[in-house]
Amino acid sequence: MDGVRTKPGAYRKQPASAEPKKATAPNTITRFFGEVDRPFLIIVVLLVCVGSITIFSSSYAYAEHRWHDSYYLAKPQLGYAVGGIAMMALIAFFARAVLTVLRKMVKVIYFVALGLNLLVPIMGVAKNGATRWLVLGPIQFQPSEILKFALVVACADYIVKNRDKMHTAKYGFWGFALIGGPALLLTLLQSHLSATIINLLIIFVMMWLGGSNGKMMGILSGILIAFAASLATIARPILQFFVPHALTRLDIWRNPFDYMSVESGGKGWQPAQSLYAISSGGFWGVGLGQSNQKHGYLPEPYNDYIFAILCEEMGFFGAVLVIGLFAAFAWRGFYIARRSQDKFSSLLVMGIIVHVVIQVILNLAVVSNTIPSTGISLPFFSYGGTSLIILMCEMGLVLAVSRYSYTEKG
Numbered sequence: 001m002d003g004v005r006t007k008p009g010a011y012r013k014q015p016a017s018a019e020p021k022k023a024t025a026p027n028t029i030t031r032f033f034g035e036v037d038r039p040f041l042i043i044v045v046l047l048v049c050v051g052s053i054t055i056f057s058s059s060y061a062y063a064e065h066r067w068h069d070s071y072y073l074a075k076p077q078l079g080y081a082v083g084g085i086a087m088m089a090l091i092a093f094f095a096r097a098v099l100t101v102l103r104k105m106v107k108v109i110y111f112v113a114l115g116l117n118l119l120v121p122i123m124g125v126a127k128n129g130a131t132r133w134l135v136l137g138p139i140q141f142q143p144s145e146i147l148k149f150a151l152v153v154a155c156a157d158y159i160v161k162n163r164d165k166m167h168t169a170k171y172g173f174w175g176f177a178l179i180g181g182p183a184l185l186l187t188l189l190q191s192h193l194s195a196t197i198i199n200l201l202i203i204f205v206m207m208w209l210g211g212s213n214g215k216m217m218g219i220l221s222g223i224l225i226a227f228a229a230s231l232a233t234i235a236r237p238i239l240q241f242f243v244p245h246a247l248t249r250l251d252i253w254r255n256p257f258d259y260m261s262v263e264s265g266g267k268g269w270q271p272a273q274s275l276y277a278i279s280s281g282g283f284w285g286v287g288l289g290q291s292n293q294k295h296g297y298l299p300e301p302y303n304d305y306i307f308a309i310l311c312e313e314m315g316f317f318g319a320v321l322v323i324g325l326f327a328a329f330a331w332r333g334f335y336i337a338r339r340s341q342d343k344f345s346s347l348l349v350m351g352i353i354v355h356v357v358i359q360v361i362l363n364l365a366v367v368s369n370t371i372p373s374t375g376i377s378l379p380f381f382s383y384g385g386t387s388l389i390i391l392m393c394e395m396g397l398v399l400a401v402s403r404y405s406y407t408e409k410g
Contacts, residue, residue, distance in 0.1 A: 036092050037402035040332040044380075044395050045085070047325055051380040052081050057289050058309040059302035059383065073302060073383060080385035084392030091396025095403045102397070103344060106157040110179075113150035116143035117186040124190070130375070132190050141386035144195040147183055149394060151202055152351030154179050159210035160344045172212035173220075176203055194374035198358055200224075205354045209347060253372035270305065271369050273298040277308040278368065285315030302383040304375055307367045323364075330357050336402045345401045352394045 056074035063072035091098050102109075116134060120143055124131040132142050158179060165171040180203040187195040204224075208217060252259045252268045256275070259268025277293040280286065291312045294301040301309045311319045333353035340346040356379050363378040365371040377384060379391055 036399040043329050047380040048081050054310050058306050061295050080388045084389045088392045088396035092399035095400035110150045110154040113147045120190050145387050145390050155206035156347035166211040167213050173216045194376040201358050249372040274305050274308040277312040281312040281315040283316045285313045288313050306381050326360050340401050349398050349401050
């Protein structure tokens with residue numbers, strides 16, 4: 001009988017708050033992922049979906065012309081996207097175990113990454129005039145992609161172990177030089193200027209996050225700015241030795257339209273066609289799938305310059321939406337980092353988010369010819385299977401930290 005007896009023969013009904021609550025069954029996302037950060041998960045899935053659509057739209061004309069199959073590039077990329085989401089889910093599901101193993105294997109991860117990059121000049125595979133790939137059985141990948149992540153992990157672990165000494169020159173500067181020096185040298189030996197720049201910026205940001213002395217950071221910034229300003233004079237011999245192609249790109253960047261002729265080798269063709277694509281998009285774009293530049297004008301439009309095709313087809317409006325997605329990605333990533341339970345997890349998430357944001361900014365700058373072309377891909381968008389899977393594994397780590405923090409606080 002529902003109620004409480006107040007006098008013989010009389011009952012009053014119990015308040016609703018006193019009635020036992022029925023347990024609600026967890027939905028599919030909760031059962032599989034656990035209590036991960038939902039906004040971040042949604043943002044990542046949206047980026048993957050929009051990126052996959054853009055890959056097909058930008059590649060079908062090229063694929064039809066070369067392989068007589070419009071889906072030749074889109075099908076494997078979709079498979080990589082599905083596989084990447086599965087890897088992300090597994091890492092998030094086994095959050096505690098993954099983070100524990102990662103913390104114990106920091107040195108192994110970093111030295112393996114260095115070893116793989118050391119193999120590139122020895123037994124690497126050349127593609128588009130650059131030797132940056134390794135082939136291990138059926139897998140072809142760029143070890144520099146692994147090195148970016150390994151550098152974040154190594155710096156995060158180093159900061160945690162020396163957090164009280166980061167203000168000194170020994171630990172706040174030379175320690176990072178010892179960690180990052182080999183990584184920068186190995187990417188330079190691959191003539192991979194874009195990876196070198198990204199790794200250098202990762203080290204710089206991790207120094208700042210770790211609490212390195214402000215004066216040392218200022219001096220290092222001044223050196224980097226002076227080096228960039230002297231590219232055409234003092235620094236030119238250095239670039240000529242390590243990355244001679246960078247000097248040509250520097251000259252092309254100043255005016256790509258002067259290098260579109262056959263006499264100049266057509267080296268300015270790609271950045272010039274990228275500008276044509278962006279300018280022809282207008283505010284609303286010419287429509288999804290309706291790009292003209294991908295029909296033999298912009299070389300390999302599904303790679304580094306894929307954002308130019310997106311601007312042409314979706315216009316200023318679509319470009320702003322995609323940039324807004326990346327901004328939301330950064331905001332939510334830093335939110336997760338701030339709420340993490342330990343310093344290592346916080347630095348790990350910040351390093352991953354910063355690495356992606358740096359790459360996005362540099363890619364957009366290259367596509368718009370704001371900086372010289374450096375071969376930087378756009379995360380979640382540019383074609384590439386192994387790079388997408390590595391990126392999705394990193395997203396799984398961010399979700400793992402968010403889930404672990406929620407469990408500990410709960």
